Amino acid sequence: xxxxxxxxxxxxxxxxxxxxxxxxxxxxxxxxxxxxxxxxxxxxxxxxxxxxxxxxxxxxxxxxxxxxxxxxxxxxxxx
Numbered sequence: 001x002x003x004x005x006x007x008x009x010x011x012x013x014x015x016x017x018x019x020x021x022x023x024x025x026x027x028x029x030x031x032x033x034x035x036x037x038x039x040x041x042x043x044x045x046x047x048x049x050x051x052x053x054x055x056x057x058x059x060x061x062x063x064x065x066x067x068x069x070x071x072x073x074x075x076x077x078x079x
Contacts, residue, residue, distance in 0.1 A: 012055035012056065012057065013055065013056065014053070014054060014055055015053070015054075015055075015056065015059065016051060016052070016053045017051070017052045017053075017059045017063065018049055018050070018051050019049070019050055019052075019063070020035055020047040020048060020049045020050065021047070021050075021066075021067070021070050022037065022045065022047045022048070023074050024037065024039070024045075027040065028040055028041075035047045035048075035049050050066065052066075
């Protein structure tokens with residue numbers, strides 16, 4: 001069943017953003033296809049996909065928070 005979007009005058013348009021992030025060392029990526037990354041050493045790595053729904057402003061705010069958290073995680077010292 002197809003749903004039609006209903007825009008209300010003055011209401012913010014809503015949408016969905018699907019994205020994925022994974023860190024690789026420079027020169028390691030040879031291709032990207034369907035949430036999978038091929039590396040130059042012949043391996044394939046999965047990229048976790050994320051979904052955010054809301055208005056453009058809500059999605060942008062959550063995406064920026066997610067990007068900040070991503071870099072905090074990869075910047076943590078390894079034990």
